[in-house]
Amino acid sequence: MGSLTRFTTSAPGRRRRSLPALLKQRPGLPIRPVFQPIVDLRNGCVSGFEALARLMQNGASAPHADFLAGLPRADRLWLFETMLDQSLAAMKGFAGPEPGLSISVNVERFLFLEEAFLTSLTQILDAHAYQGSGLVLEFLEEGIIEDEARMIEAIARVRRLGVRVALDDLGRAHSSLIDIKTLPVDILKLDQSFVRGLAKAPHDLQFVLSLLSLARGLGKALVIEGVETAEILDALMILGVEFAQGYGIARPMPADQVRPWLDSYKVPVATRSPRSLLGSFASHLMVVETCRILMHQPLPVARKEKSKNPDNCEIGRYFNRCGLHDTAFGAAHKQFHRVMTCYGSDYPSWKAGADGFADTLAAAIAQTPTA
Incomplete structure (x- = not known):
């Protein structure tokens, strides 16, 4: 529908x-x-x-x-x-x-x-x-x-x-x-x-x-x-x-x-780029879900190299705009990118990186004062 x-x-x-x-x-x-x-x-x-x-x-x-x-x-x-x-x-x-x-x-x-x-x-x-x-x-x-x-x-x-x-x-x-x-x-x-x-x-x-x-x-x-x-x-x-x-x-x-x-009413600009930490968490869930779908399917070498750069994803760009890559969750985001393409060859490392970033970011969101 x-x-x-x-x-x-x-x-x-x-x-x-x-x-x-x-x-x-x-x-x-x-x-x-x-x-x-x-x-x-x-x-x-x-x-x-x-x-x-x-x-x-x-x-x-x-x-x-x-x-x-x-x-x-x-x-x-x-x-x-x-x-x-x-x-x-x-x-x-x-x-x-x-x-x-x-x-x-x-x-x-x-x-x-x-x-x-x-x-x-x-x-x-x-x-x-x-x-x-x-x-x-x-x-x-x-x-x-x-x-x-x-x-x-x-x-x-x-x-x-x-x-x-x-x-x-x-x-x-x-x-x-x-x-x-x-x-x-x-x-x-x-x-x-x-x-x-x-x-x-x-x-x-x-x-x-x-x-x-x-x-x-x-x-x-x-x-x-x-x-x-x-x-x-x-x-x-x-x-x-x-x-x-x-x-x-x-x-x-x-x-x-x-x-x-x-x-x-002003129609907001539709975007899939995060504009908040909670939006970044949602974006990470989408990345993890995509990785699960692609498991055991080889990625091109160029894609693997590009994915290692945390600045190449929407979350990384949002973190850069807001100066958040030096935070604990920013560091966890970088770590996830180091192992992002390992879901087929080293699943434990990939899962540790994915969960580590999600948990660290969730803790930061929970500590953020609400309006």
């Missing part, structure tokens, strides 16, 4: 339907969506928004965690209907020069198995003249699915409406791998807990890289949540992550602030 696809708000000839039985008001629950951007890291452009439910009280908003726990199960469908209706309506006001924006709306997993859910979804899509594939429904990865066959068919029915499905908060429950393997979802969203702590645990980037490889192999898009700093964003771009979301890009905003934000 190359992108989060396009959202179209017009459908010539398609009859709009009213919603007489839907969206019944619940006393004391004025729900409004706020929207958080999702950015395509390959080109820096905004690809869409996730709609997040907020409870409005005295002019202020409270996150859904503050009211969802007390909302009866019978009212969860109403919450989804309200969010979907308001989000689709708001998206019509976001139209601009962008080639197409997706909108993601959360839905609880159990609703997929209820016939009323599909009926409501179809009616709301018709009422908004939805046509295309830009709507994404995100459901939580929460526990074991008791009726796997029914869930697979329910997801298939939703996708036949031109709606994409995402597995949200991946990694928060024990059944993740089972869900990835069996459910016909289009998008995987990694739980924010895996990246928020990268400044203190850079080695966790290895998990992100592994999941990225898995997602690509399965033909699914990967969205990384919890991107809170420029350093994390830098590292994810180096790894080749497609989509990212988090405070480091933008906080969730009301609908009337989205268009002004889009107009002022």
Whole structure:
């Protein structure tokens, strides 16, 4: 899947339907969506928004965690209907020069198995003249699915409406791998807990890289949540992550602030050269991964000689610009270059050099004050 696809708000000839039985008001629950951007890291452009439910009280908003726990199960469908209706309506006001924006709306997993859910979804899509594939429904990865066959068919029915499905908060429950393997979802969203702590645990980037490889192999898009700093964003771009979301890009905003934000958004220059120590760590992971792929495949002599120079790689150039080659991790980087091409002839030395640089750099990152 190359992108989060396009959202179209017009459908010539398609009859709009009213919603007489839907969206019944619940006393004391004025729900409004706020929207958080999702950015395509390959080109820096905004690809869409996730709609997040907020409870409005005295002019202020409270996150859904503050009211969802007390909302009866019978009212969860109403919450989804309200969010979907308001989000689709708001998206019509976001139209601009962008080639197409997706909108993601959360839905609880159990609703997929209820016939009323599909009926409501179809009616709301018709009422908004939805046509295309830009709507994404995100459901939580929460526990074991008791009726796997029914869930697979329910997801298939939703996708036949031109709606994409995402597995949200991946990694928060024990059944993740089972869900990835069996459910016909289009998008995987990694739980924010895996990246928020990268400044203190850079080695966790290895998990992100592994999941990225898995997602690509399965033909699914990967969205990384919890991107809170420029350093994390830098590292994810180096790894080749497609989509990212988090405070480091933008906080969730009301609908009337989205268009002004889009107009002022500056598309960052796409680069695979590190601009931070965390980005350098990610770049090293990519080098190590490449070496593992090339193991037992002879390299040309010229390539071997060139690789011995630590100034010839992107990490070395970044270290030189910042005067970092005289540090402990700079010395470890030089040592790795001395043994970089030995993975076939002297694997223990190569591994010691690769791990030594990774560990030394990780220790320096963990000691760096965060903003």
